[in-house]
Amino acid sequence: MSDRPVRVRIAPSPTGDPHVGTAYVGLINLAFARRHEGSFVLRIEDTDQERSTRASEQAIFDALRWVGLSWDEGPDVGGPFGPYRQSERTEIYREHVRHLLDSGAAYPCFCDGPTLEGIRKRQRELKRNKGYDGTCRAIPPDEARARMAAGEPHVIRLRVPDGTTTVHDELRGDVVIDHDQIDDQVLLKTDGFPTYHLANVVDDHLMEITHVIRAEEWINSTPKHILLYAAFGWEPPKWVHLPLLRNHDKSKISKRKNPVSLLYYKQIGILPEAMLNFLALLGHSMPDEREVFELDEFVREFSFQRISLGGPVFDVEKLLWLNGVRIRAMDPRVLADRIREAMVPGDWLQQVVPLFQERMRALGEFMPQAAFFRQPGLDVPASELIGAIKGGGDPKILSKWLTEAGERLDALRDFEPAPIEEALRAWCEQADVPTGTLFMLLRLSLTGRKATPPLFETMTVLGRAACSQRLRTAAATLKAAPAPKPAPAG
């Protein structure tokens, strides 16, 4: 079968935000294509005129490129099998339907809404699975042609014979599906636009797609597609149905229960490499159980045999872990650049970012932690400063500590971590104050936070002037604070 070059495709609908599932299926398609030196095609399925938008289409392009997937052919890059937008191919579909009509593989159906409803109801009562009973099959061809010519509203249906179809899925083997599960499928709607099934099959054939790699949700409609290939006299592609990504409750991933937009993950500061890496971990494993790897490594090891079929839960925790691993592995300057591009401008990042590199799992976690660097008038409430002492402390005394320690710092020649630490430890020893206590008091005074990067490095980056000022502010705040209530006797 196929000495033909491998050609695969993804065919997203441009409705709404770009979906992680699209990236997932895209990744598998891309990996398979690259692995076999084939082509990866992007086709836009915008036959739903109501819901499709150009903005959404552009967002899909952008998001897929962002995540690192690129296609060899598509609406924006062109290619020898275009056009790659279904809305630009309607004449092709109509023409193909004419062939099916001529050969008798398809027939016009003139049933209107109420009629169909009646049929559906009767079918239900008869406990039939099909919603349509094939009523219009009985119309003689001449009459049908005349009614169509007269402009009577109709759809075109596929004549589905009795029997079964065996779908050979590359991952699951043979799947037998009885035709009593399949309606005489509508191919062309009343408005003359194709349905998914028709457009999909025609396009896949004309674009010479060799392997249809798509989500499992399509497996039950594959017989319709196989029947269509047969009706056209075409050789069908190979079928590969991928497991569906799941919510935590195992239902098909959905935006009600899980963020599914690639834009969301970009926005919170997931690295595209991490997203791709994470998706590659869902349902596919590396032979050596490696979990952190690049796209080219994945491509090298990719194999259908390494795909597992249970629907994997999209676990954001693991994605964040993976993202953190990759953030830590980055060159600090590159990390600063990426934060600058993605979130906040400023040269100050170069100095500050390294302090937080091992403390963020996503780029978006940077600013909330580092904001204190950018607050000129930082004034921490006394109540919080006092929290540095377990069980509270006398603010007057704490104020004095800050003043004295601050003087030591002011006297330093080099405002570098080592001398700062040395000076502060010396003061603690002399004043008989536990270092941990003083350090926490300083940390709160300088940053307003209890969890920060190492104190002395933080001070150096913050700078002598800012430190001095913040310590004086905190000392003053404490000095003005009321004395603690005397502890109840007992």
Place this chain on the structure above:
RNA sequence: GGUCCAUUAGUCUAAUCGGUUAGGACACAGGCCUCUCAAGCCUGGAGAACGGGUUCGAGUCCCGUAUGGACCA
């Protein structure tokens, strides 16, 4: 309701042809390190849905049941 697919710890998964104390990772717990938080390191708890069968031997093959999911209605 019908059909199809799936089923290793809370989650992602590994284990050439059936022979392993069922391995790794995330998360969780404890500890080490330590100026806090992280990171790192060490340790720990936690698993084959159930029942039959085939076999000397089954997570691995077969059947049934259950559960989950998808699709169609």
